[in-house]
Amino acid sequence: xxxxxxxxxxxxxxxxxxxxxxxxIVVLVVIAAVMTVGACAYAIGVAxxxxxEPVPLQEWFIGSWGLVVSGERPPQQLVMIALLGIAIIxxxxxxxxxxxxxxxxxxxxxxxxxxxxxxxxxPAPGRRVRVTVIVPAHNEEAALPITLxxxxxQTRLPDRVIVVADNCTDRTVAIAREMGHEAFETVDNTxxxxxxxxxxxxxxxxxxxxxxxxxxxxADTSLGPRFIEVAAQHLEDDPxxxxxxxxxxxxxxxxxxxxxxxxxxxxxxxxxxQRRGRVFVLTGTATMFRAEALLDVAAARGVFIPGEPGKVxxxxxxxxxxxxxxxxxxxxxxxxxxxxxxxxxxxxxxxxNLWKQRQRWQRGALENLGAYGFTAATIRYWGQQLGIGYGxxxxxxxxxxxxxTFLAIDMWIWFPFWTAVxxxxxxxxxxxxxxxxxxxxxxAATLVLELAYDVYLQAVFVNSLWNIxxxxxxxxGHVTRQGAST
Numbered sequence: 001x002x003x004x005x006x007x008x009x010x011x012x013x014x015x016x017x018x019x020x021x022x023x024x025i026v027v028l029v030v031i032a033a034v035m036t037v038g039a040c041a042y043a044i045g046v047a048x049x050x051x052x053e054p055v056p057l058q059e060w061f062i063g064s065w066g067l068v069v070s071g072e073r074p075p076q077q078l079v080m081i082a083l084l085g086i087a088i089i090x091x092x093x094x095x096x097x098x099x100x101x102x103x104x105x106x107x108x109x110x111x112x113x114x115x116x117x118x119x120x121x122x123p124a125p126g127r128r129v130r131v132t133v134i135v136p137a138h139n140e141e142a143a144l145p146i147t148l149x150x151x152x153x154q155t156r157l158p159d160r161v162i163v164v165a166d167n168c169t170d171r172t173v174a175i176a177r178e179m180g181h182e183a184f185e186t187v188d189n190t191x192x193x194x195x196x197x198x199x200x201x202x203x204x205x206x207x208x209x210x211x212x213x214x215x216x217x218x219a220d221t222s223l224g225p226r227f228i229e230v231a232a233q234h235l236e237d238d239p240x241x242x243x244x245x246x247x248x249x250x251x252x253x254x255x256x257x258x259x260x261x262x263x264x265x266x267x268x269x270x271x272x273x274q275r276r277g278r279v280f281v282l283t284g285t286a287t288m289f290r291a292e293a294l295l296d297v298a299a300a301r302g303v304f305i306p307g308e309p310g311k312v313x314x315x316x317x318x319x320x321x322x323x324x325x326x327x328x329x330x331x332x333x334x335x336x337x338x339x340x341x342x343x344x345x346x347x348x349x350x351x352x353n354l355w356k357q358r359q360r361w362q363r364g365a366l367e368n369l370g371a372y373g374f375t376a377a378t379i380r381y382w383g384q385q386l387g388i389g390y391g392x393x394x395x396x397x398x399x400x401x402x403x404x405t406f407l408a409i410d411m412w413i414w415f416p417f418w419t420a421v422x423x424x425x426x427x428x429x430x431x432x433x434x435x436x437x438x439x440x441x442x443x444a445a446t447l448v449l450e451l452a453y454d455v456y457l458q459a460v461f462v463n464s465l466w467n468i469x470x471x472x473x474x475x476x477g478h479v480t481r482q483g484a485s486t
Contacts, residue, residue: 218286
Protein backbone atom coordinates (compact mmCIF):
# COMPACT_ATOMS: atom_id res chain seq x y z
CA UNK A 1 0.00 0.00 0.00
CA UNK A 2 1.41 3.35 -0.94
CA UNK A 3 1.81 5.91 1.81
CA UNK A 4 0.84 9.38 0.71
CA UNK A 5 0.75 12.44 2.91
CA UNK A 6 -1.98 14.75 1.66
CA UNK A 7 -1.22 18.46 1.78
CA UNK A 8 -4.82 19.65 2.08
CA UNK A 9 -4.59 22.83 4.19
CA UNK A 10 -5.82 22.71 7.76
CA UNK A 11 -7.90 25.51 9.31
CA UNK A 12 -6.03 28.65 10.34
CA UNK A 13 -4.38 28.40 13.77
CA UNK A 14 -6.06 30.18 16.65
CA UNK A 15 -4.34 33.14 18.33
CA UNK A 16 -1.35 32.25 20.52
CA UNK A 17 -2.35 32.01 24.18
CA UNK A 18 -0.30 33.45 27.04
CA UNK A 19 1.30 30.55 28.92
CA UNK A 20 1.92 32.69 32.00
CA UNK A 21 -1.71 33.88 32.10
CA UNK A 22 -3.21 30.41 31.76
CA UNK A 23 -0.68 29.03 34.23
CA UNK A 24 -1.95 31.51 36.83
CA ILE A 25 -5.52 30.49 36.01
CA VAL A 26 -4.58 26.88 36.82
CA VAL A 27 -3.10 27.99 40.15
CA LEU A 28 -6.27 29.93 41.04
CA VAL A 29 -8.54 27.02 40.08
CA VAL A 30 -6.54 24.52 42.15
CA ILE A 31 -6.37 26.80 45.19
CA ALA A 32 -10.07 27.72 45.00
CA ALA A 33 -11.16 24.09 44.66
CA VAL A 34 -8.95 22.94 47.55
CA MET A 35 -10.18 25.77 49.80
CA THR A 36 -13.80 24.96 48.95
CA VAL A 37 -13.43 21.27 49.76
CA GLY A 38 -11.42 22.09 52.88
CA ALA A 39 -14.05 24.56 54.08
CA CYS A 40 -16.79 21.98 53.58
CA ALA A 41 -14.82 19.37 55.51
CA TYR A 42 -14.16 21.85 58.32
CA ALA A 43 -17.82 22.87 58.51
CA ILE A 44 -18.91 19.23 58.73
CA GLY A 45 -16.35 18.57 61.47
CA VAL A 46 -17.45 21.58 63.50
CA ALA A 47 -21.12 20.67 63.13
CA UNK A 48 -20.57 17.19 64.52
CA UNK A 49 -18.30 18.39 67.35
CA UNK A 50 -20.94 20.67 68.90
CA UNK A 51 -22.67 19.50 72.06
CA UNK A 52 -20.62 16.29 72.25
CA GLU A 53 -19.90 14.94 75.69
CA PRO A 54 -16.26 13.89 76.23
CA VAL A 55 -15.73 10.16 76.59
CA PRO A 56 -14.14 9.31 79.97
CA LEU A 57 -10.67 7.77 79.91
CA GLN A 58 -10.10 4.18 80.97
CA GLU A 59 -7.02 2.49 82.37
CA TRP A 60 -6.13 -0.93 81.03
CA PHE A 61 -3.49 -3.22 82.47
CA ILE A 62 -1.38 -5.75 80.60
CA GLY A 63 0.41 -7.45 83.45
CA SER A 64 2.12 -4.64 85.35
CA TRP A 65 1.98 -2.30 82.35
CA GLY A 66 -0.84 0.24 82.47
CA LEU A 67 -2.38 1.94 79.45
CA VAL A 68 -4.62 4.99 79.35
CA VAL A 69 -7.27 4.34 76.69
CA SER A 70 -9.95 6.57 75.18
CA GLY A 71 -13.03 5.21 73.48
CA GLU A 72 -13.42 8.46 71.54
CA ARG A 73 -14.37 7.99 67.90
CA PRO A 74 -16.20 9.93 65.22
CA PRO A 75 -20.03 9.92 65.27
CA GLN A 76 -21.62 7.23 63.14
CA GLN A 77 -23.19 9.85 60.87
CA LEU A 78 -19.78 11.41 60.21
CA VAL A 79 -18.34 8.00 59.33
CA MET A 80 -21.19 7.46 56.90
CA ILE A 81 -20.53 10.85 55.30
CA ALA A 82 -16.86 9.93 54.91
CA LEU A 83 -17.74 6.59 53.31
CA LEU A 84 -20.18 8.37 51.00
CA GLY A 85 -17.41 10.78 50.00
CA ILE A 86 -15.11 7.86 49.19
CA ALA A 87 -17.85 6.29 47.08
CA ILE A 88 -18.38 9.55 45.19
CA ILE A 89 -14.64 9.82 44.50
CA UNK A 90 -14.65 6.24 43.20
CA UNK A 91 -17.64 6.87 40.94
CA UNK A 92 -15.97 10.05 39.66
CA UNK A 93 -12.85 8.06 38.77
CA UNK A 94 -15.01 5.57 36.86
CA UNK A 95 -16.68 8.47 35.06
CA UNK A 96 -13.29 9.86 34.09
CA UNK A 97 -12.31 6.48 32.66
CA UNK A 98 -15.55 6.32 30.68
CA UNK A 99 -14.92 9.79 29.26
CA UNK A 100 -11.40 8.72 28.28
CA UNK A 101 -12.80 5.68 26.45
CA UNK A 102 -15.31 7.82 24.57
CA UNK A 103 -12.49 10.19 23.56
CA UNK A 104 -11.13 7.50 21.23
CA UNK A 105 -14.15 8.17 19.00
CA UNK A 106 -12.86 11.54 17.88
CA UNK A 107 -13.86 13.58 14.80
CA UNK A 108 -10.42 15.17 14.95
CA UNK A 109 -8.75 11.81 14.55
CA UNK A 110 -10.93 10.86 11.58
CA UNK A 111 -10.33 14.26 10.00
CA UNK A 112 -6.55 13.95 10.28
CA UNK A 113 -6.63 10.43 8.86
CA UNK A 114 -8.62 11.66 5.87
CA UNK A 115 -5.99 14.33 5.24
CA UNK A 116 -3.05 11.99 5.65
CA UNK A 117 -4.16 9.46 3.05
CA UNK A 118 -5.99 9.53 -0.25
CA UNK A 119 -7.90 6.32 -0.87
CA UNK A 120 -5.62 4.37 1.46
CA UNK A 121 -6.81 1.39 3.49
CA UNK A 122 -5.80 1.00 7.12
CA PRO A 123 -3.21 -1.74 7.69
CA ALA A 124 -4.70 -5.12 8.55
CA PRO A 125 -3.97 -6.80 11.89
CA GLY A 126 -0.96 -9.10 11.93
CA ARG A 127 1.35 -7.12 9.63
CA ARG A 128 4.85 -6.97 11.06
CA VAL A 129 5.94 -3.50 12.12
CA ARG A 130 9.39 -1.96 11.60
CA VAL A 131 10.85 -0.76 14.89
CA THR A 132 13.13 2.27 14.96
CA VAL A 133 14.60 3.17 18.35
CA ILE A 134 15.49 6.80 19.06
CA VAL A 135 17.72 7.53 22.06
CA PRO A 136 18.11 11.25 22.82
CA ALA A 137 21.32 11.80 24.76
CA HIS A 138 23.17 14.77 26.23
CA ASN A 139 26.62 13.76 27.51
CA GLU A 140 25.55 10.22 28.41
CA GLU A 141 28.81 8.33 27.87
CA ALA A 142 28.50 6.65 31.29
CA ALA A 143 24.95 5.34 30.85
CA LEU A 144 24.77 4.79 27.09
CA PRO A 145 26.70 1.47 26.91
CA ILE A 146 24.28 -0.07 29.44
CA THR A 147 21.24 1.27 27.59
CA LEU A 148 22.43 0.06 24.17
CA UNK A 149 23.55 -3.24 25.66
CA UNK A 150 20.03 -3.88 26.96
CA UNK A 151 18.69 -3.19 23.45
CA UNK A 152 20.97 -5.94 22.16
CA UNK A 153 19.43 -8.41 24.63
CA GLN A 154 15.83 -7.88 23.52
CA THR A 155 13.87 -10.99 22.55
CA ARG A 156 12.92 -9.04 19.44
CA LEU A 157 15.73 -6.84 18.15
CA PRO A 158 14.94 -3.38 16.75
CA ASP A 159 15.32 -2.81 13.02
CA ARG A 160 17.19 0.45 13.53
CA VAL A 161 18.75 2.35 16.43
CA ILE A 162 19.56 6.07 16.29
CA VAL A 163 21.35 7.84 19.14
CA VAL A 164 20.45 11.54 19.00
CA ALA A 165 23.50 13.37 20.36
CA ASP A 166 22.31 16.76 21.54
CA ASN A 167 25.11 19.29 22.12
CA CYS A 168 27.38 16.54 23.42
CA THR A 169 30.96 17.27 24.50
CA ASP A 170 31.86 13.72 25.56
CA ARG A 171 32.13 10.35 23.76
CA THR A 172 28.37 9.81 23.26
CA VAL A 173 28.65 9.82 19.45
CA ALA A 174 31.73 7.60 19.41
CA ILE A 175 30.15 5.04 21.76
CA ALA A 176 27.01 4.81 19.63
CA ARG A 177 29.01 4.12 16.49
CA GLU A 178 31.42 1.74 18.19
CA MET A 179 28.42 -0.33 19.28
CA GLY A 180 27.16 -0.50 15.68
CA HIS A 181 24.38 2.09 15.79
CA GLU A 182 23.69 5.37 14.04
CA ALA A 183 24.48 8.72 15.63
CA PHE A 184 22.45 11.79 14.69
CA GLU A 185 23.98 15.05 15.91
CA THR A 186 21.59 17.97 16.43
CA VAL A 187 22.28 21.32 14.79
CA ASP A 188 21.90 24.56 16.79
CA ASN A 189 19.32 23.02 19.10
CA THR A 190 18.38 25.25 22.04
CA UNK A 191 15.18 23.42 23.00
CA UNK A 192 16.59 20.54 25.04
CA UNK A 193 15.16 17.03 24.57
CA UNK A 194 12.03 18.10 22.68
CA UNK A 195 14.02 20.11 20.16
CA UNK A 196 16.45 17.24 19.58
CA UNK A 197 13.60 14.80 18.98
CA UNK A 198 11.90 17.21 16.60
CA UNK A 199 15.03 17.37 14.47
CA UNK A 200 15.41 13.61 14.08
CA UNK A 201 11.67 13.04 13.64
CA UNK A 202 11.62 15.73 10.96
CA UNK A 203 14.02 13.48 9.05
CA UNK A 204 12.26 10.16 9.76
CA UNK A 205 8.52 10.82 9.62
CA UNK A 206 8.24 12.06 6.00
CA UNK A 207 9.80 8.74 4.91
CA UNK A 208 7.74 6.53 7.23
CA UNK A 209 5.04 4.09 6.19
CA UNK A 210 1.97 2.64 7.90
CA UNK A 211 4.06 -0.24 9.30
CA UNK A 212 6.65 2.01 10.97
CA UNK A 213 6.76 2.41 14.74
CA UNK A 214 9.17 4.53 16.72
CA UNK A 215 10.42 3.74 20.21
CA UNK A 216 11.61 6.88 22.01
CA UNK A 217 13.63 6.08 25.14
CA UNK A 218 15.98 7.85 27.53
CA ALA A 219 19.71 7.23 27.42
CA ASP A 220 19.73 6.41 31.16
CA THR A 221 17.07 3.68 30.86
CA SER A 222 17.35 -0.07 30.34
CA LEU A 223 14.47 -1.94 28.72
CA GLY A 224 13.12 -5.17 30.13
CA PRO A 225 14.07 -8.07 27.80
CA ARG A 226 10.57 -8.42 26.24
CA PHE A 227 9.73 -4.74 25.89
CA ILE A 228 10.06 -4.47 22.11
CA GLU A 229 8.53 -7.90 21.48
CA VAL A 230 5.40 -7.21 23.56
CA ALA A 231 4.92 -3.59 22.48
CA ALA A 232 5.34 -4.42 18.79
CA GLN A 233 2.97 -7.38 19.10
CA HIS A 234 0.24 -5.18 20.56
CA LEU A 235 0.67 -2.65 17.76
CA GLU A 236 0.56 -5.45 15.16
CA ASP A 237 -2.57 -7.01 16.65
CA ASP A 238 -4.47 -3.72 16.99
CA PRO A 239 -4.09 -1.25 14.08
CA UNK A 240 -6.08 1.34 16.08
CA UNK A 241 -3.54 1.34 18.91
CA UNK A 242 -1.41 4.52 18.75
CA UNK A 243 1.21 3.97 21.46
CA UNK A 244 2.54 1.50 24.03
CA UNK A 245 4.16 3.07 27.08
CA UNK A 246 6.59 1.61 29.55
CA UNK A 247 6.15 0.85 33.25
CA UNK A 248 9.20 2.20 35.06
CA UNK A 249 11.13 1.07 38.12
CA UNK A 250 14.09 2.75 39.81
CA UNK A 251 17.68 1.62 39.45
CA UNK A 252 19.57 0.32 42.53
CA UNK A 253 21.70 2.52 44.75
CA UNK A 254 21.72 6.02 46.28
CA UNK A 255 20.82 4.87 49.76
CA UNK A 256 17.68 6.11 51.50
CA UNK A 257 16.74 8.71 48.90
CA UNK A 258 17.01 6.05 46.21
CA UNK A 259 14.73 3.70 48.14
CA UNK A 260 12.13 6.44 48.56
CA UNK A 261 11.97 6.82 44.79
CA UNK A 262 11.94 3.07 44.14
CA UNK A 263 9.01 2.69 46.54
CA UNK A 264 7.22 5.51 44.73
CA UNK A 265 7.79 3.94 41.32
CA UNK A 266 6.74 0.49 42.56
CA UNK A 267 3.42 1.90 43.78
CA UNK A 268 2.89 3.65 40.45
CA UNK A 269 3.50 0.40 38.56
CA UNK A 270 0.92 -1.31 40.79
CA UNK A 271 -1.63 1.36 39.88
CA UNK A 272 -0.98 0.70 36.18
CA UNK A 273 -1.49 -3.05 36.71
CA GLN A 274 -4.70 -2.43 38.62
CA ARG A 275 -5.93 -0.24 35.76
CA ARG A 276 -5.11 -3.14 33.39
CA GLY A 277 -2.50 -1.19 31.50
CA ARG A 278 -4.59 1.93 30.91
CA VAL A 279 -2.19 4.81 30.46
CA PHE A 280 -1.99 7.90 32.62
CA VAL A 281 1.20 9.28 31.06
CA LEU A 282 3.20 7.85 28.17
CA THR A 283 6.48 7.87 30.02
CA GLY A 284 9.48 9.56 28.46
CA THR A 285 11.67 6.75 29.76
CA ALA A 286 10.42 4.49 26.95
CA THR A 287 7.31 4.57 24.74
CA MET A 288 6.67 3.00 21.33
CA PHE A 289 4.59 5.18 18.98
CA ARG A 290 2.95 4.42 15.68
CA ALA A 291 4.59 6.81 13.19
CA GLU A 292 1.15 7.77 11.87
CA ALA A 293 0.11 8.96 15.33
CA LEU A 294 3.13 11.27 15.50
CA LEU A 295 2.28 12.60 12.04
CA ASP A 296 -1.22 13.39 13.30
CA VAL A 297 0.22 15.32 16.25
CA ALA A 298 2.54 17.32 13.99
CA ALA A 299 -0.36 18.18 11.66
CA ALA A 300 -2.63 19.20 14.55
CA ARG A 301 -0.20 21.54 16.30
CA GLY A 302 -1.45 25.10 16.34
CA VAL A 303 -4.89 23.99 15.11
CA PHE A 304 -6.45 21.47 17.49
CA ILE A 305 -3.67 21.36 20.10
CA PRO A 306 -0.99 23.79 21.33
CA GLY A 307 2.46 23.93 19.78
CA GLU A 308 4.33 24.88 16.64
CA PRO A 309 2.72 23.56 13.43
CA GLY A 310 4.60 20.62 11.92
CA LYS A 311 6.45 19.70 15.14
CA VAL A 312 5.78 16.54 17.13
CA UNK A 313 7.04 17.87 20.46
CA UNK A 314 5.97 21.18 21.97
CA UNK A 315 9.31 22.66 23.03
CA UNK A 316 7.56 25.15 25.33
CA UNK A 317 6.52 22.25 27.59
CA UNK A 318 8.73 21.32 30.54
CA UNK A 319 7.43 17.74 30.55
CA UNK A 320 7.41 16.59 26.95
CA UNK A 321 6.03 13.13 27.74
CA UNK A 322 3.02 14.44 29.67
CA UNK A 323 2.31 17.05 26.99
CA UNK A 324 2.52 14.51 24.17
CA UNK A 325 0.14 12.24 26.08
CA UNK A 326 -2.39 15.07 26.29
CA UNK A 327 -1.87 15.83 22.60
CA UNK A 328 -2.58 12.23 21.57
CA UNK A 329 -5.58 11.91 23.91
CA UNK A 330 -6.98 15.17 22.56
CA UNK A 331 -6.88 13.58 19.10
CA UNK A 332 -8.63 10.40 20.26
CA UNK A 333 -5.58 8.13 20.29
CA UNK A 334 -5.69 4.79 22.14
CA UNK A 335 -2.73 3.68 24.24
CA UNK A 336 -1.68 1.14 26.85
CA UNK A 337 1.14 0.18 29.23
CA UNK A 338 1.47 -3.64 29.56
CA UNK A 339 3.23 -4.96 32.66
CA UNK A 340 5.76 -6.81 30.45
CA UNK A 341 6.95 -3.49 29.01
CA UNK A 342 8.93 -2.46 32.05
CA UNK A 343 12.07 -0.37 32.22
CA UNK A 344 14.68 0.39 34.86
CA UNK A 345 15.50 4.07 34.90
CA UNK A 346 17.66 6.63 36.66
CA UNK A 347 16.86 7.84 40.15
CA UNK A 348 18.01 11.16 41.57
CA UNK A 349 21.09 10.72 43.79
CA UNK A 350 20.66 13.88 45.94
CA UNK A 351 17.81 15.86 47.45
CA UNK A 352 18.82 18.85 45.32
CA ASN A 353 18.60 16.79 42.12
CA LEU A 354 15.27 15.34 43.22
CA TRP A 355 13.86 18.80 43.96
CA LYS A 356 14.82 20.02 40.46
CA GLN A 357 13.37 16.93 38.77
CA ARG A 358 10.07 16.98 40.65
CA GLN A 359 9.77 20.75 40.28
CA ARG A 360 10.02 20.27 36.52
CA TRP A 361 7.53 17.37 36.53
CA GLN A 362 4.98 19.15 38.72
CA ARG A 363 5.28 22.54 37.11
CA GLY A 364 5.21 20.99 33.67
CA ALA A 365 1.97 19.15 34.49
CA LEU A 366 0.32 22.32 35.75
CA GLU A 367 1.47 24.39 32.77
CA ASN A 368 0.27 21.71 30.34
CA LEU A 369 -3.19 21.96 31.89
CA GLY A 370 -3.03 25.71 31.43
CA ALA A 371 -2.19 25.25 27.75
CA TYR A 372 -4.93 22.68 27.07
CA GLY A 373 -7.64 24.05 29.34
CA PHE A 374 -10.57 22.08 30.73
CA THR A 375 -11.56 19.43 28.18
CA ALA A 376 -12.70 15.82 28.15
CA ALA A 377 -9.07 14.82 27.54
CA THR A 378 -7.76 16.76 30.56
CA ILE A 379 -10.55 16.24 33.10
CA ARG A 380 -8.79 13.35 34.84
CA TYR A 381 -5.56 15.34 35.06
CA TRP A 382 -7.40 18.26 36.64
CA GLY A 383 -8.81 15.79 39.16
CA GLN A 384 -5.30 14.58 39.96
CA GLN A 385 -4.00 18.09 40.63
CA LEU A 386 -6.98 18.87 42.85
CA GLY A 387 -6.33 15.62 44.71
CA ILE A 388 -2.68 16.55 45.26
CA GLY A 389 -3.73 19.98 46.50
CA TYR A 390 -6.30 18.64 48.94
CA GLY A 391 -3.92 15.89 50.07
CA UNK A 392 -1.30 18.53 50.84
CA UNK A 393 -3.72 20.45 53.07
CA UNK A 394 -5.16 17.32 54.71
CA UNK A 395 -1.86 15.58 55.51
CA UNK A 396 -0.10 18.65 56.87
CA UNK A 397 -3.17 19.65 58.91
CA UNK A 398 -3.32 16.15 60.40
CA UNK A 399 0.39 16.17 61.24
CA UNK A 400 0.11 19.63 62.81
CA UNK A 401 -2.89 18.54 64.88
CA UNK A 402 -0.99 15.46 66.07
CA UNK A 403 1.97 17.64 67.06
CA UNK A 404 -0.23 20.08 68.98
CA THR A 405 -1.97 17.20 70.75
CA PHE A 406 1.34 15.59 71.67
CA LEU A 407 2.66 18.85 73.15
CA ALA A 408 -0.58 19.60 74.99
CA ILE A 409 -1.03 16.35 76.92
CA ASP A 410 1.06 15.12 79.86
CA MET A 411 0.41 11.43 79.27
CA TRP A 412 0.16 9.02 76.34
CA ILE A 413 -3.42 8.14 75.47
CA TRP A 414 -4.34 5.27 73.18
CA PHE A 415 -7.30 5.62 70.81
CA PRO A 416 -8.29 2.12 69.57
CA PHE A 417 -10.40 3.47 66.69
CA TRP A 418 -7.61 5.60 65.24
CA THR A 419 -5.03 2.91 65.99
CA ALA A 420 -7.05 0.50 63.83
CA VAL A 421 -7.32 3.10 61.05
CA UNK A 422 -3.56 3.67 61.25
CA UNK A 423 -2.90 -0.08 61.12
CA UNK A 424 -4.92 -0.40 57.91
CA UNK A 425 -2.99 2.53 56.40
CA UNK A 426 0.33 0.97 57.45
CA UNK A 427 -0.64 -2.39 55.95
CA UNK A 428 -1.55 -0.68 52.67
CA UNK A 429 1.82 1.07 52.56
CA UNK A 430 3.71 -2.19 53.04
CA UNK A 431 1.66 -4.33 50.65
CA UNK A 432 1.85 -1.80 47.81
CA UNK A 433 5.67 -2.01 47.77
CA UNK A 434 5.89 -5.75 48.50
CA UNK A 435 7.24 -6.47 45.04
CA UNK A 436 10.18 -4.14 45.75
CA UNK A 437 11.81 -6.51 48.26
CA UNK A 438 12.63 -6.38 51.95
CA UNK A 439 14.24 -2.94 51.88
CA UNK A 440 11.09 -1.46 50.34
CA UNK A 441 8.88 -3.19 52.92
CA UNK A 442 11.07 -2.11 55.84
CA UNK A 443 11.04 1.54 54.76
CA ALA A 444 7.26 1.45 54.27
CA ALA A 445 6.80 -0.13 57.72
CA THR A 446 8.54 2.80 59.41
CA LEU A 447 5.69 4.99 58.09
CA VAL A 448 7.10 8.21 59.58
CA LEU A 449 9.94 8.35 57.06
CA GLU A 450 7.62 7.90 54.10
CA LEU A 451 5.25 10.52 55.48
CA ALA A 452 8.21 12.92 55.65
CA TYR A 453 8.99 12.09 52.00
CA ASP A 454 5.36 12.79 51.07
CA VAL A 455 5.59 16.18 52.78
CA TYR A 456 8.75 16.89 50.77
CA LEU A 457 6.92 16.15 47.49
CA GLN A 458 4.02 18.30 48.62
CA ALA A 459 6.45 21.15 49.25
CA VAL A 460 7.49 20.78 45.60
CA PHE A 461 3.84 21.10 44.59
CA VAL A 462 3.32 24.25 46.66
CA ASN A 463 6.56 25.76 45.35
CA SER A 464 5.41 25.05 41.78
CA LEU A 465 2.16 26.92 42.39
CA TRP A 466 4.10 29.82 43.89
CA ASN A 467 6.60 30.03 41.01
CA ILE A 468 3.86 29.89 38.38
CA UNK A 469 1.88 32.62 40.14
CA UNK A 470 4.98 34.85 40.14
CA UNK A 471 5.84 34.03 36.53
CA UNK A 472 9.30 32.76 37.42
CA UNK A 473 11.33 31.05 34.71
CA UNK A 474 11.55 27.29 34.97
CA UNK A 475 14.85 25.42 34.67
CA UNK A 476 15.43 21.98 33.21
CA GLY A 477 18.26 20.59 35.34
CA HIS A 478 20.61 17.78 34.28
CA VAL A 479 22.30 15.12 36.37
CA THR A 480 25.86 14.25 35.37
CA ARG A 481 26.33 10.59 36.14
CA GLN A 482 29.53 9.32 37.68
CA GLY A 483 32.11 8.66 34.99
CA ALA A 484 30.56 11.09 32.56
CA SER A 485 32.51 13.90 31.13
CA THR A 486 31.96 17.29 32.73
